[in-house]
Amino acid sequence: MVAHAYTVAFEGVEARLVEVQCAVSPGLPAFSIVGLPDKAVSEARDRVRAALTALAIALPSKRITVNLSPADMPKEGSHFDLPIALGLLAALDIVSAEAVSRTVALGELSLDGTLVPVLGALPAAMAAAEDDRQLLCPRASGPEAAWVDACTVLGAGSLMDVVRHFSGQSVIAPAMAGVIAPETGLKDLRDVKGQERAKRALEIAAAGRHHLMLTGTPGSGKSMLAARLPGILPPLTPLEALETSMIHFVAGLLDQGGLSRARPFREPHHTASIAAITGGGRGAKPGEISLAHNGVLFMDEFPEFPRAVLETLRQPIETGEVVVARANAHVRYPCRFMLIAAANPCKCGYLSDPAQACARAPGCGADYMARVSGPLMDRFDLRIEVPPVVFTDLNLPPPTEGSAEIAARVAAARARQTARFEGVAGVRTNADAEGQLLEEIAPLDAEGRDLLSRAADRFGLSARGYHRVLRVARTIADLDGADAIARHHLAEALGYRLSGAKER
The missing domain is CATH 3.30.230.10 (Ribosomal Protein S5; domain 2)
Known part of the structure; x- marks a missing residue:
């Protein structure tokens, strides 16, 4: 038998x-x-x-x-x-x-x-x-x-x-779903004094899942800001929680008994290898970009990562998935993450600090940031400079607005996007929209098109940069609760996109 x-x-x-x-x-x-x-x-x-x-x-x-x-x-x-x-x-x-x-x-x-x-x-x-x-x-x-x-x-x-x-002697009762693990240890943006523009950029990035580059002198608060990003992100939806848990299971990181609704926050060291970032090893395990699926990948000291490692990010950022190809395995992993990168402006770190003039300016900064290729830099929706904190700001009382207030606005903006993209496969946030869909959700009036056209011609925006500006402008409008993109929404999006750009 x-x-x-x-x-x-x-x-x-x-x-x-x-x-x-x-x-x-x-x-x-x-x-x-x-x-x-x-x-x-x-x-x-x-x-x-x-x-x-x-x-x-x-x-x-x-x-x-x-x-x-x-x-x-x-x-x-x-x-x-x-x-x-x-x-x-x-x-x-x-x-x-x-x-x-x-x-x-x-x-x-x-x-x-x-x-x-x-x-x-x-x-x-x-x-x-x-x-x-x-x-x-x-x-x-x-x-x-x-x-x-x-x-x-x-x-x-x-x-x-x-x-x-x-055998029918004693029936096993069906199991009950485990308790959702509560989010603990989240840090509050109220701890950050000053840096209002950086906080605003962080809010926009969280609302639309946009990639963000933070550049500033040592001690200006780049890592501090990034560490508080999980506190303003909405919890994972049930579908996202299942997707994330599946990846963490493959990596051997899933705890027994329940799921977590907290979004992943991965911060690999700049000595990480290609296999550690994109996946590989025995059995083609998922890498950091897949472990950050539906969450945040924070890469501090961004230019210090090996050039080959940074270049491997270009395709996954665009496609939202990575294929780990090895001799004995070809495995496809999802990796729809939000990339937050932090970098000093130059090797010594004080290029933009007038109090500590860099001895090799401006060549030091140009050589240092050249470690990040143009095509990779073009994939950042938001780029901002984080200035040094003024000592007088440190003596001010804590800000009245903290992570809870910002998280409420982010959640409202995400809810608008969820309703907007309902029924559209593979699109959950504004950062996922492209092609005809992007034109439908981010139409511009004549004044807005003229502003964007002049900025693209003057600063040499690529086609990718043009579309990323539209996505960010749509997110800013969502944060304002506006149905249409106004001129000031577009202007703010351009300001983040063109930060540090040189005029033609």
């Missing part, structure tokens, strides 16, 4: 359904697992045998063959223990083969039959829902998987619980 159970194998953020075929046939006693199993999967036969023995179930003196189909797909991980055991129980007529065939199972077995929690319950639940099956997993992994409403999730504590459930 051949029994069929189901589990999943992971390829990037996708969980692909795997059929576990178990056959007990006459022949010399043997227990073999075929279908490109790795070492952990091959060792499942010993764990499964011991777990069944703990339940007083002895395997027959026959040939047992377990095939993991499709056989040409690599299988990795200890989560194959439970589906193999389940298939064997069905092949031995201990549990209902029909009920087992309607279930996707994953979980590691200890030698006494206890189910050990494993990573991957969330993407497994999504795969089970797509195939109209229920999910069986360890009890500790149940709250994570139960976030998928379209799938019934059963969380078992041991293999004995599984046997009792499928």
Whole structure:
């Protein structure tokens, strides 16, 4: 008899359904697992045998063959223990083969039959829902998987619980979704004194998911401003939370039991390699740009990153996804992030500070910022200079407006964009709009077109720069609650775009 159970194998953020075929046939006693199993999967036969023995179930003196189909797909991980055991129980007529065939199972077995929690319950639940099956997993992994409403999730504590459930002795209750982890430790923009223009730029960037470049002398507050960006961003939507959690699962960063609605904030060091930023390594794991999906990627000391690393950002910024191509794997990861870059104006850092004149000005600044290529710099929607903080500002009382007030305006602007792009695939914020859609949501009157045309001719705006100005102007109008883009909205967007630009 051949029994069929189901589990999943992971390829990037996708969980692909795997059929576990178990056959007990006459022949010399043997227990073999075929279908490109790795070492952990091959060792499942010993764990499964011991777990069944703990339940007083002895395997027959026959040939047992377990095939993991499709056989040409690599299988990795200890989560194959439970589906193999389940298939064997069905092949031995201990549990209902029909009920087992309607279930996707994953979980590691200890030698006494206890189910050990494993990573991957969330993407497994999504795969089970797509195939109209229920999910069986360890009890500790149940709250994570139960976030998928379209799938019934059963969380078992041991293999004995599984046997009792499928034999009808004691039914396992469906798992409940885990508690949303509260956002803690968020820093307040009220701590930043002065720097009103930088705060405004941060608000616009958060409202439309625009990329921002901060340039200023050491100690002017660039990193301090960036660290407070999560406090003004709206929480992840349920769909965004699932997307982000899937990526963090692949990277091994997903905590058991629940999801977080906090947007990712990644800040890699400037010594990071290409693989660390874009993804790679064993199994083509996601890099920082994918871990920042739906959140923020903060790159401090931007020109200090290797040139090759910076250039790899150009394509993902435009497409919102990255393909990690390795000899044994080609994996596609989403990476729709907001890039916040901070840089000193020159190597010594004091090019723009009249109190500490740079000895090599202006060549020092030109050489230093030349490490960032023109095509990459062109992809920043907002560029501002963060001036040194005046000591008199430090003695002022804290600002009356903090992160809570700014976050309310950002949330209102995001809500307008959500309503605007409802039903448009792949577009959630103004930064995602392009082509005909951008022209529809950001029409300009004759006065606005004349202003933008004169600025483009005088400062040499590229076609990409032209469209990015329109997106930022649309976001500024959203923050004002305006339906149409006014001349002052466009002028402010141009001011951020042309900061530091040279006239032709």
